[in-house]
Amino acid sequence: MTLEPANTDLPWYFSGVAYCLSNNVSLAQIETITTWPGSGGTVEKTPTELAYVPGQEPKWGAGASGSHYSKGANSYPEVYGRFKLFLDPSIIRDVYGESDDAARIPLPVSKTAMQLCSDYLKQVYEHTMGILKRQMPDTLASTPIEFIFTVPAIWSHKAQEATRTAASRAGFGSNGRPIDSMSMISEPEAAAIYTLTSLYEDKKVREQADLKSTEMQPGEHFIICDAGGGTVDLITYQIQEVFPDLKIRESVVGGGGKCGSTYIDDAFHTLLRKRIGPSFDDATIWTARKKGKSSQLMQKFEICKRNFGETGDDTFYLELPFPINDEENRITDGELHISHDDMKSMFDPVVNSIIKLVESQAQKVKTEDGVNQVDGKLTTVILVGGFGCSPYLYRKLEDWAMKHDPPLAVINPPKSWSAIVRGAVLQALHPAVRTRKLRCHYGFKLTTEFDPEYHDKKNARLCHWSGNWVIDDNVKWTANLADDCSEEKDFSFNVFFDITCKSNLRSGYELRLLGCRHHDAPREASSEKVFGLGRVPLDFSDVVLKNLPKKKVDGKLHYQNNCVVKMKVGSADASFSVWIGNKCYGSSRIAYND
Structure with missing residues (x-):
């Protein structure tokens, strides 16, 4: 079983769980949990958010969202997210850099980051075990579970171990049941395993990448680009064997940067500030419930982000929480008009930064590894993660890849939002990564x-x-x-x-x-x-x-x-x-x- 406890996917973080029996061998046999409290539907992940309500168990996931409590609630509890970053202060510095960004991550006065992580993961643990109990009522008690947590590749050993500690305190591994165990895997590595497996199992993936007759062969290199909310992780691998078992090795030291989709949200706030004026910064008017990450406004903008790039002339109309009329700034009856060029101006700085990171990995293959691999060449870029699902990012990356010498294929595998948790299950069942590069x-x-x-x-x-x-x-x-x-x-x-x-x-x-x-x-x-x-x-x-x-x-x-x-x-x-x-x-x- 794998858990993605706090992956940086979208404006806020999401958690997901994938699992299968150890005697299962195919990708199709891996299941994901799709029922989460407060989600109101079938989804593969739930927000990594927590809210404390006096006299009750903590509200978590979708149940802790601001929009949920804003409906008729007299007292609006603080919703906490991104608290995992405080497990290692260097993560805040490395991921966010500026102190004002770090200040946007509040913590309760009476709680430490470790307590928040443990409280949240305890809810995930109990929910997961409850689902497994219903599916395996007679055998769960005697069935050992290996819990595999995925973490960003850029994380320090201290942050990795802090995640293990928080999970153990929440009940995962032998701390919950003596027969259970726990291990860790980096997110890009898990994504690589999933994508390569799906590449050979799913004909549609090969068709998307125009690889109908030329599947990736031993010796070829490929770049995994895990584009999330706060960060982007990249690792390059080389295929060593395909049959009878998949074997890959890390080609060059991976990279990453602070260019996730969260920065598009920042650009959207800048656009609102320009259109609305000084009142947008008045906290008594535009409260966190009106413009914060869990607000209805930002949830609607999230839909715009996900759809941008599907056509060449995307236009969006977004309902604001106030009845503003300002034709000059394209706001009519409280509805904000966002043109294709508006969206492009918000996306391009982030997307261009991601492409530069990919380009840097491609150059490393030539200079650091390619000279020693006469028959090896870079052929493919694999795009995963929450922001990796963006049609605009895919199209821009594909344009760059076609101009590369030689041209590269770009793959955005199906179910890429859950690629990491699925890949972690596969790596546990059939270890494929044989060698890695030390990052320090x-x-x-x-x-x-x-x-x-x-x-x-x-x-x-x-x-x-x-x-x-x-x-x-x-x-x-x-x-x-x-x-x-x-x-x-x-x-x-x-x-x-x-x-x-x-x-x-x-x-x-x-x-x-x-x-x-x-x-x-x-x-x-x-x-x-x-x-x-x-x-x-x-x-x-x-x-x-x-x-x-x-x-x-x-x-x-x-x-x-x-x-x-x-x-x-x-x-x-x-x-x-x-x-x-x-x-x-x-x-x-x-x-x-x-």
Whole structure:
């Protein structure tokens, strides 16, 4: 079972659930939950929103929308969304950048972001288990469930682990039932698996991409463009095998940017401000219920966004919440006229940014990977995600692709809104991605010999083990940005710990892990380019000190405890362990502390 707990799809975030039995083998056997409280119909996702009503269980999903409560409600509760971004402050900075954007994401005074995420996911968990209980009344209690959460590819390990923590507190995995488990996968990777599988199972997809007789072959590269609400994620893969099993590898390090459909909503507000005037910024008139993300106005504009691009001369008429008449600004009897050119001016800056990101990935294939793959070539761009369903984005991307040398096919697979959750199920049943690219450098703080050409002598000290001058502010990078990795392969590197006190063997030692996203990683641990990934607590109480190398310094014995660190990086998580021989003395994921 897969869950997309907070995917950046449209103006607000949506959550979806797909599932199937583990003995199912085809795409057609994957089901999605299509009944959500308050939705009023059959839909594959529900808004990732939460509202607290005194004396009641939290309202969530479509049931928490502003329009729902505006009908006859005397007290209008605050509707909270996008709260997952606060699980890692760097996400707000990386995704939104400007402080005024971050300020638009309110949190309750009495609740943390982790509590909101857990409260929301608890509702999703109970709803999901209720549906499964009705479908499997006699066998659910004894049927193990693997829950697979999808997260954006740009997320840090801290944000990944925070998602795992929130889900666990909500009841997912073994925290809910001992027989259940939980794992993670990146959203573009899941989308790639779904699309390639559908490409070979669904004739209509091949026809859409004009691939009736030339299906994608081993050696070919393709770009996954996951266009959501706040961000766009891109990853490029190469097909290694098609039959009997699909196998792909990540070709180059993925990319992304802050150019999702939310920025079209911002442009729409700018248009309204220009047409209506200063009163649009008067919060006593144009309240959040009138123009906020859950307002009826923005829901109607969402329909315009989804339909724009179907024809070459789209014109829309939008009912405003006030009876405004201003013919000069094309507002008649409270109805706003939005021309094709108006929509184009709102869409083009965002769409052009997405095309530049795709173009950058295409260039990377040629410069970083293409030189080593004589027979490989980029042939296809696959467009998924909520904004990926936009006809206008598809047409503009297709125009660019046709001018590329050689021309590229653009595929927008059916059910692309649920492509990610469906693909995560497929990856769990039949793992297809064999190797990935590391998105940062991994290392640890390590003392190194003093180098007079590089180091300042005032920062050096004399090492009692070697007798040489050494520098403590140093990073040993053991796995590098763009290195290939797989879940079957561990990165291993040697370290040693200077043990001076027997009483601290159980809890007095830890391994500090460091990271860097810059291509040229600095050697100094104190560099602003270096960030902490986490710490691995170690228990050396079973180590026999008398068997270790030792040296007396100033009357005190020092023992040299040599260890091997093993690092495993998955699609959307990382784990670390410290070994002496065949015994593990400590293991950890990236810690999250709220």
